[in-house]
Amino acid sequence: MQKEQANVLLLKEIAELLNEGTEMFAMLETALKKFLMGTNFETGWIFFIDEKGRTQLVTHVNLPEALSHNNCHYLKKGGCFCVSSYRNEKLDKASNIIACQRIESAIEANNGSSNAITHHATVPLQSGQERFGLLNVASPNTIRFTDAELALLESVAFQMGSAIKRIGLTQQAQEVALAQERNRLARDLHDSVNQLLFSVTLTARAGVEMSQDALIKETFKEIQQLTQDALTEMRALIWQLRPKGLETGLMEAIKAYAEIVGLTLNVTVSGVLQFPSRIEETLFRIAQEALNNVRKHAGVTEASIYITVTATDILLVVRDSGRGFDFDASEQLLSMGLQSIRDRAKEMGGTADWVSAIDKGTELLIRLPY
Structure with a gap:
């Protein structure tokens, strides 16, 4: 007893x-x-x-x-x-x-x-x-x-x-709430900040056309360019919050995002791309961050992406021929973008590795269990 x-x-x-x-x-x-x-x-x-x-x-x-x-x-x-x-x-x-x-x-x-x-x-x-x-x-x-x-x-x-x-x-409930909050933020950014930036771009363009002073024209052109760059950043951010293209397929969403950030993307796929929604979004988020890094740091406007699907794994490779960087796998990653990629892969039980060198481009290798 x-x-x-x-x-x-x-x-x-x-x-x-x-x-x-x-x-x-x-x-x-x-x-x-x-x-x-x-x-x-x-x-x-x-x-x-x-x-x-x-x-x-x-x-x-x-x-x-x-x-x-x-x-x-x-x-x-x-x-x-x-x-x-x-x-x-x-x-x-x-x-x-x-x-x-x-x-x-x-x-x-x-x-x-x-x-x-x-x-x-x-x-x-x-x-x-x-x-x-x-x-x-x-x-x-x-x-x-x-x-x-x-x-x-x-x-x-x-x-x-x-x-x-x-x-x-x-x-699951937290993920649904997070998705809803992302959608709300994306709508707010699109309806407010995005529209304001677009208005500033139009105003600056009108200033260029209306002004006769060369210095003022140049100032308006600089404002127009800066605002256009900010508008591109804002659209990319909205896509990161709410990837509209995923309903038409992973590769279509990645291609559309590359176009938004001004990159020419070469795509090679091996295997059937039919993934659970969580894996699909993880791959999309990783590809987004990788393409952002190419646009901001590689100094090139072209990248290549490869996806290979086997019976047990998904291999995602993003490659560019840009300026590259010194990378030591034994050291802690300093870039938040690179750390974000590694964290996303780890959450799915996968790995993230890089091969890069100065003036020799960068290759990102993602492996996720499937």
Whole structure:
């Protein structure tokens, strides 16, 4: 009875943690730590598994050296019965796993102690019919866990699944609100500042035509040019806030944006461009920033873009033959534009890299999982 009361209290404390959490991975790590502290389980890790069966190690607690070696290399690579069962939809409750290739590979590599951990228990993380991944736990010198331990594991997994669903819905609501705010700002800029700049351009043009004084004419021409440049910047900003062209396709939107900022764009596509909306917008935003960098810093009016789609990845390359820059991948990026590109790629589980040198142009390489 005392043990049951302790378990109820533990689940209550974990539920409170999960209900308060707003950042997905930090929330799961905190809840997993609390669970391990209140049970006989010693270590645990969580995989997210997407619709295509790809695994992502999102958090882990108290891993032995053998499993944490080289940034958890052996947990991230290889196969396991739990993941295979999950992919085949044969895993619907907490279960003991008889053989784990990941743990076996880590032990065989002999890169540190395994703390006598040879087996683990697993349970799917889900909310209703929606599945998110797996929670795995283990203890030293333990091959099988009791029915009571597995029942407790199922209970905490249910709580985690509900919390993951809650945060997912919250993030969706935030994205909708952000899109609505972007649309509002874009409308306001178009209806106010954009129209004012256009009026100034017309006024300056009229001043050039009406004035007879050469110095005044030159001043009006400079005002006209500066206002035209500001108008181009404003239109580009409006497009960044609300990309109208995406409804006609990603490449059409990118081409239209290149035209707005005054770039001639050479396009090469390999594969079928059918992406989820979030990936499509990420690619568009990255291309926007890359083309902005070409226009502002490369000193050329032409760029090339390549998109290659494979069964697992999307590769986006933006290349120019402009003035280039000194780039050291080991140093922190100084440009906010470049950092923004890297952050957007990272949010989608991808990477962003550059190759550039003075007077030898710049090449941006984006790889996103698909």
